[in-house]
Amino acid sequence: MVAKDLRRNDPNKWRKTEVMLRHPVLRDYIPETKKLTRTSLAYMLNKYKSVYVKPEVGTGGQGVMRLEKKGARSYYCHAGLDKRSLTTFNALISFLKSRINGKPYLAQRGIELLKYGKNPLDVRVMIQMNPRGQWEATGLICRVAQPGKIVTNRSNGGTVMTVRQALSRYAKGKKLRELNDKMNRAGLLTVKQLSTQYPNIKESGLDIGLDAGLKPWILEVNMSPVSKMFRELKDKRIVRKIMRYSLAYGRKLTYNIYPEQDNKPAAKVKRAGRGNPAVRRKAVRRR
Template identity: 40%
Template sequence: MKKTSKKPVRLSRARYVTSKIGKTKAIESKQELRKYVPTTKRMIKETLREMLNRYKMVYIKPNVGMFGNGVIRVEQAEEGAEKPYSYQSGVRLKQFNTFDEMYASISKVTKKRHYLVQKGIHLLKYKGNRFDLRVMVQQTPLQKWETTGVIGRVAHPKKVVTNFHNGGTLKPVETLLHKYLPASKRKVYVKKLHSLGTQVAKAINARYKGVKEIGVDVALDDKLHPWILEVNTSPDPYIFRRLSDKRIFAKMRRYAKAYSRL
């Protein structure tokens, strides 16, 4: 019997990668990282129905997009609710009697663009508002991967996204974790996030050789398990200027200049 060779993975030299599903697949190719990736599929009517039945809350997001634009939170309430299906885009919440009615409405928003549906993670909260973390990872001048900073992003009270450019507020990660971990364990936990960041960068770089920096958006659930929501290959380093430790942004800027970003 003739042996068939395995189809090789096509590597890209692109510096910036726009496809969220492409970056997700790059991360999932590393077995040790799969446990950090929420179930993510291309969004069609049946995948949305299936995942909503399974998880009760999901996010749908454009395959190509920035700053949290176009992200929609979709929920299915328990049986007996008057209007069990709902979604929120921006600050507006819409409720529906049936899944089909809701999907018809969502389709008017998404139109013919490619969207993904992702298992919803119930984020930890700071003063009643959801937050997640941005982990910045860069290539050093010696072309080694290094996590150069972690910052927290607290969602606007009326919005479903945490992005600073979409109304979110920036906070030090230590401030956000204060309620959930004692000081000694916070340092250890942040080091784990640094390690996770470099692992993700190496996974992305294995498939996309031109990438020089990434911003990893990480959600924390009630067990403090980190979930990789998505990866940005053109992250905004300037948000880190808001941290009191000015050495963090200074290093980021030095590294970015070395690979001609700034």
């Protein structure tokens, strides 16, 4: 059982991955992931075209690096805007040690992500506990990496757009709806599995990568996700619902629905409960 203070939000990626891997269906959505050691990295680089190394604990894409093995002896590393070739495995290990500074890291199979233009993209899937106490998929949004970078996070210069816009080259109409449903189902399955170990979670944001075959891969799960990005969508119903649900389970919000209102107090969104006339009418009918 996890510590009491981690039952709602555990920042450790390895612990969350272990919980998800216990589910026979979810296991197929998760890229092979190992604790980073010299041995595990050699194994992963020999097995996969690319490998991502990232901190066990960290947010915003900080510290993430993409590694490739080039031929029999050389290696390539992409970290932030820094790209370099290393001529031996020992040189690669030395470089990684200089960047990692003794912190625990993970090595994860690299997924060749779909691109918007020339830049990799992923999808943030928002899953929340609704006021009825049921898990619900409340939002999908695409994040596109800044040119020259490997991570899509807004804090690293990424941009956001609708799934329809970002994936227009790959899926439309029924095909896109089916893909959205598949990502939402993966999200719902994930939070249900995580809640077996983290009973107090109320929301999660999944970062899902899509490969050339449109297979969803769960790259990361954040149990205290940033929902601010959803306000950049034209359809404000999405961010309004996200904010309403967040307030219903007691999360404090520090942003407004419209970015231009950021110098004002955070907008009030009606909670589902005593102050909502629709809920009051239902309560009267029950009596």
